[in-house]
Amino acid sequence: MATIGTTPPGSTAEPADAPDGAGQAGQAGQPGQPRLAGRRRRRRAPRWTAAQVALWAVLIVISAAFLYPLVWLISASLKPRAEVFDNALIPRTFAPENYLEVWNQLPLLHWVGNSFIIALLAALLVTVSSSMVAFGFAYFRFPGRSLLFGLVLSTMMLPGAVTLVPQYLIWKNLGVLGTWIPMFGMNLFGSAFYIFLQRQFFLGLPRELFEAARIDGASYFGLFRLIALPLSIPSLVVIFIFEFQASWNNLQSALIYLNAGSVEGFTAPLGIAYAMTKFSPTNGGQGDYQYVMVATLLITLPMLVLFAFGQRHFIEGVATEGRKG
Amino acid sequence: MSADLARRAGSRGTKRTARRGREKYNRREALAGYLFISPWIIGFVVFMLGAMAYSLVISFSRYNLATNVARPVGTANYALLFDDPKVALSLANTLFYAVMAVPLEICVALGLALLLNRVGRGAGFFRTVYYLPKMTPSVATASVFLLLLNGNTGAINQALGFFGIPGPQWLIDPAWVKPSIVLMTLWGVSGTMVIFLAALKSVPRDLYEVAALDGAGPVRKFFSITVPMISGAIFFNVIVLTIAALQVFDQAYLLFWRDQTNSSPESSLFYGIYLFQQAFREFNFGFASAMAWVLFVIILLISLLQVKIGNRYVYYEGDKS
Numbered sequence: 001m002a003t004i005g006t007t008p009p010g011s012t013a014e015p016a017d018a019p020d021g022a023g024q025a026g027q028a029g030q031p032g033q034p035r036l037a038g039r040r041r042r043r044r045a046p047r048w049t050a051a052q053v054a055l056w057a058v059l060i061v062i063s064a065a066f067l068y069p070l071v072w073l074i075s076a077s078l079k080p081r082a083e084v085f086d087n088a089l090i091p092r093t094f095a096p097e098n099y100l101e102v103w104n105q106l107p108l109l110h111w112v113g114n115s116f117i118i119a120l121l122a123a124l125l126v127t128v129s130s131s132m133v134a135f136g137f138a139y140f141r142f143p144g145r146s147l148l149f150g151l152v153l154s155t156m157m158l159p160g161a162v163t164l165v166p167q168y169l170i171w172k173n174l175g176v177l178g179t180w181i182p183m184f185g186m187n188l189f190g191s192a193f194y195i196f197l198q199r200q201f202f203l204g205l206p207r208e209l210f211e212a213a214r215i216d217g218a219s220y221f222g223l224f225r226l227i228a229l230p231l232s233i234p235s236l237v238v239i240f241i242f243e244f245q246a247s248w249n250n251l252q253s254a255l256i257y258l259n260a261g262s263v264e265g266f267t268a269p270l271g272i273a274y275a276m277t278k279f280s281p282t283n284g285g286q287g288d289y290q291y292v293m294v295a296t297l298l299i300t301l302p303m304l305v306l307f308a309f310g311q312r313h314f315i316e317g318v319a320t321e322g323r324k325g
Numbered sequence: 326m327s328a329d330l331a332r333r334a335g336s337r338g339t340k341r342t343a344r345r346g347r348e349k350y351n352r353r354e355a356l357a358g359y360l361f362i363s364p365w366i367i368g369f370v371v372f373m374l375g376a377m378a379y380s381l382v383i384s385f386s387r388y389n390l391a392t393n394v395a396r397p398v399g400t401a402n403y404a405l406l407f408d409d410p411k412v413a414l415s416l417a418n419t420l421f422y423a424v425m426a427v428p429l430e431i432c433v434a435l436g437l438a439l440l441l442n443r444v445g446r447g448a449g450f451f452r453t454v455y456y457l458p459k460m461t462p463s464v465a466t467a468s469v470f471l472l473l474l475n476g477n478t479g480a481i482n483q484a485l486g487f488f489g490i491p492g493p494q495w496l497i498d499p500a501w502v503k504p505s506i507v508l509m510t511l512w513g514v515s516g517t518m519v520i521f522l523a524a525l526k527s528v529p530r531d532l533y534e535v536a537a538l539d540g541a542g543p544v545r546k547f548f549s550i551t552v553p554m555i556s557g558a559i560f561f562n563v564i565v566l567t568i569a570a571l572q573v574f575d576q577a578y579l580l581f582w583r584d585q586t587n588s589s590p591e592s593s594l595f596y597g598i599y600l601f602q603q604a605f606r607e608f609n610f611g612f613a614s615a616m617a618w619v620l621f622v623i624i625l626l627i628s629l630l631q632v633k634i635g636n637r638y639v640y641y642e643g644d645k646s
Binding site for chain 1: 350351354355356357358359360361362364365366367368369371372373375376377379380383388393437440441443444447451452453454455456457458459460461462463464465466467468469470471472473475478479480483512515516519520522523564568571572574575578579583584597600601604605610613614617618620621624628
């Protein structure tokens with residue numbers, strides 16, 4: 001019952017969820033009616049029992065543990081070189097000049113720009129290709145459809161390590177090593193989880209809508225472009241922000257495909273890895289670790305902003321991922 | 326595993342078209358369907374099937390990067406692999422890590438989800454806070470934890486010292502290398518937590534009320550109602566986390582294997598790290614491909630074992646058998 005209230009409208013999970021939730025509500029309603037009503041009234045009036053206070057205390061302590069590394073990062077980014085390691089959450093000496101100097105110390109603008117373009121292309125490509133494939137599976141009837149869709153799902157379980165080397169060699173033989181294409185080229189072909197997600201969404205759209213448009217003379221591609229896509233913007237946003245995040249954070253591909261090139265050509269994660277070595281005090285680096293902290297914070301911020309705008313989508317998307325299993 | 330997933334995921338869709346079997350396909354419609362899914366088919370044939378077949382061939386060859394020629398060498402790579410102590414070491418390290426990380430992740434995520442499920446109002450706020458680490462790029466996590474985990478000046482040992490516990494040399498002492506990676510993984514456990522939270526929300530409340538009437542206490546309710554009702558989510562998380570743990574890379578690379586000159590503790594040599602080094606530092610593509618296939622078989626066997634165990638215990642709603 002609670003699911004109905006908390007599931008945001010238009011979320012991808014809804015078509016699958018609503019019947020279950022409704023069924024539960026119906027079942028729960030008959031035998032437990034008076035008790036349920038009583039419980040609801042109690043919940044509305046904020047009465048703090050000892051157990052509730054204890055629960056909140058525990059949750060706040062856990063929050064502190066989860067937030068601490070981020071707060072620590074913000075604080076370290078504002079400290080002068082000598083104090084970076086002192087663990088004081090409020091810097092004894094504020095060094096906001098780190099935020100100006102970091103641009104001279106590291107080609108951060110290049111890294112962020114590269115990552116942004118790659119993530120944007122990766123997210124756009126995978127959104128379009130996955131929803132196209134998903135529409136194929138959701139709307140059309142053709143021989144082998146269930147079998148092929150089973151194959152789509154099975155690729156989700158394929159460990160990425162197996163295809164690392166051959167994919168590198170395929171890109172090499174296509175002559176695109178040294179370009180950005182290997183960083184997002186795979187996204188042209190759709191991605192299993194997104195295909196699954198988007199197919200669920202399309203299945204929730206009333207079929208009559210498409211039949212009517214067919215009668216009005218719309219082509220199959222017209223159905224996709226003029227009806228399916230505009231109606232599924234909420235779930236397209238989910239795919240877009242998921243992939244944007246995945247691409248923004250992707251270290252391994254950058255290590256494989258960009259590490260041999262110039263430092264200016266690095267992505268943000270590869271750049272931070274490089275900066276960690278360059279400024280690390282332990283490995284014979286220069287020890288100006290405050291710049292690593294500033295750079296780290298600056299590449300994390302876009303993800304936090306993305307989360308601020310798309311929080312609902314992230315959490316619903318992850319929850320759906322679990323539901324498919 | 327995959328067939329099972331497919332069947333269960335597909336069942337939702339096929340309800341709409343229950344007249345299968347004697348279904349007649351419209352040729353135009355079928356053709357359009359194939360056209361729409363053609364990007365995936367191309368990707369699957371070239372970058373999955375093709376890549377896997379290619380990888381299998383390379384694993385039995387010596388690959389010359391300059392000429393792009395794979396010269397067959399029989400099972401030489403596999404023989405080398407079984408003789409290389411580093412392969413065995415990295416495999417042992419990886420399995421040890423997975424055995425430590427996966428149960429801890431499941432317990433912590435489930436514990437957090439249970440707490441959030443109880444709190445009622447305010448759950449959204451805490452969920453947001455707990456989710457923030459999941460948004461933090463792995464390089465950011467690593468560059469911060471590199472300092473937090475420092476054995477002498479790190480905040481974690483300072484905190485332990487406050488309670489009179491002498492903290493270990495997390496990043497140097499071979500025995501503490503894996504726990505430090507587990508700790509970083511646990512910081513980002515909220516993705517798993519969110520899946521549990523969704524599962525907990527779907528447990529019908531009246532089950533608990535009936536159990537309460539029968540005099541069941543909270544512990545009994547947890548093991549007799551909650552665990553069976555969310556067993557599907559537990560099963561899913563165990564499988565996904567195991568596959569991820571067996572491929573652990575980012576954190577180990579960033580903390581220990583960033584620069585090749587570094588004398589890193591051997592206990593941080595994970596399978597994914599050694600495979601990466603062999604492939605993209607040494608360019609031993611044949612050897613690395615053989616390693617990849619061994620990993621693939623291991624992951625497949627472990628997943629199958631988990632599915633076998635899971636099928637005995639997992640309760641699926643709608644499975645009326």
